[in-house]
Amino acid sequence: MSAWTRSRAVVLIGTALGGWACGGEEATDGQPAGERGGGEAITIWTERTELFFEHPAMVAGAPGEPWAIHLTDLADFRAVTVGRLTLEFVGPDGQVHTAVAEAPARAGVYNPAPSLPTPGMYNLTMRLESEHLSDEIFVGPIQVFAAEADLPVLPEAESVGIAFLKEQQWPIDFATAQAAARVVAPGLEVTGSLAPVPGRTAQVTAPVEGIIRWEQNRDSPAEGAWVRQGQALVRLAPVGGTDAYASLKGRAELLEREVARAERLVAAEAIPARRLEEARLELDIVRAQLAALDAGERDGFVLTLPAPLDGAVVERRFVAGQRVDAGAHLLTLLDPRQLHLVLQVPAGDLHAVEGTSAATFAAEGSGDVRRTTRLVTIGAALDPRLRTVAVTFLVENPDRTLRPGMLVTGRLLSGEPAPALAVPAGAIVDEDGLMVAYVQIGGETFERRGVTLGATDGEWIVVLDGIRPGERVVTRGQYQIKLSSLNTSELSDHGHPH
Secondary structure, eight states: OOOOEEEEOSSOBOOBTTBSOOOOOBOTTSSBOOOBOOBEEEEEEOSSEEEEEEEOOEETTSOOOOOEEEEEETTTTEEOOSOEEEEEEEOTTSOEEEEEESSOSBTTEEOOOOOOSSOEEEEEEEEEEOSSOOEEEEEEEEEEESSGGGSOBOOOOOOOSEEOOHHHHTTSSOEEEEOEEEOOOOEEEEEEEEEEOGGGEEEEEOSSOEEOOGGGOTTOOOTTOEEOTTOEEEEEEEOTTOOHHHHHHHHHHHHHHHHHHHHHHHHTTSSOHHHHHHHHHHHHHHHHHHHHTTOOTTOTTSEEEEOSSSEEEEEEOOOTTOEEOTTOEEEEEEOTTEEEEEEEEEGGGGGGGTTEEEEEEEETTOOOOEEEOEEEEEOSSOOTTTOEEEEEEEEEOTTOOSOTTOEEEEEEEESOOOOEEEEEGGGOEEETTEEEEEEEEETTEEEEEEOEEEEEOSSEEEEEESOOTTOEEEEEOHHHHHHHHHHHTOOOTTSOOO
16 A cells, blocks of 8 residues: 555534534523534545545444545546545444445546444545556544434534635646655756757768759658658769769679679689789778768669768758758757756856756746756866856756757755755745745645745755645645635635735
């Protein structure tokens, strides 16, 4: 079973056999004694899912009432839309009772109506089973009362936190993360850019003068196209006076026949072996000249230029029908699956370069903070114009979302500080000069907390006060929660109204 954290609401949900709320019994003075409760609101996070459910009070032998079970897939914080949910109750006598919901009643919400036969504490486990997501969630004790008269009296209702429903969370860009101890190395904030890795770029040039005939180049890749190593890029028909390729190709074919003939004659002792050696040497020289033109054995008399690497076409400098000179630049290829992160360190901060072990950065147009520990080089000289030293890291970019030339803000990290309570940097919001975080205290309840912050590496930030270990902070969707708080005026004591 996955590791999990649990939040059990302290308020009791009112219920009766005919509905979720009922009037209480009369007191001796004829006044109502208060509404009866007995249900709970419980939130549990596992590694895969968030479970939030509210259940009515359970009375032994009474018909079951629908539960409101909300399931969120933590891979994307969206509603679980498919899957079979089984509720397994283990009673005080060890007997097992189950209730099954074959599918959600609506996106993310299951409504089983379990009924249990005898009073006592039942340990509840929920199992979600689907093709894409399966999880086992141990809920723990659920109380079943002997009779409706045994239901506890509901305490006076108190406004707690900011209400933000699952139906509001699921459609938006929303996410949470758990506050936990981490090693956060403080760093020097700098700027820089992303650049191609030299070994992952290539220019394709015309080795001889020729014509790029239209009928032979209809499939030549356009800018932005992805090509594979060895794929034909351009077919070049060599032309007059500089038709070295066509001449060499014809000469090679003649020499191949001459070598085959000499081998037969030497075998028959009709010519000396020296003649065969001379023919082979001449053929090797011609083949080397062809190889220098990057020509394949099946090119015929049209020179085919292949892709030297896997990559994207970032520049195309020819059109079909064009006549090009030897050495003309035709295409530029780039494999962007690895890039260089080049950070510019001002001359006055060069002391911070010593001991650099990693860097974090965010590219322009994106709030996502990335980390790299692959230091490539530290510049040996100052840029005379910028008065900076370049510190270069290797960055993995398998999804190709980063682009060479992007500007970045980054941090150079060094040192090994002690672990401290930290949250993702994106969880901290500056609201009119007050640094705050939105903490999820229940599935649909949040608190706005003022926080005291420590060191940051750009990706994580140390929290000195305002958040406790294990609490979940909102990393995306804070603005919508703030709007909800303004609408309901349900700010926690830790925050302040706007």
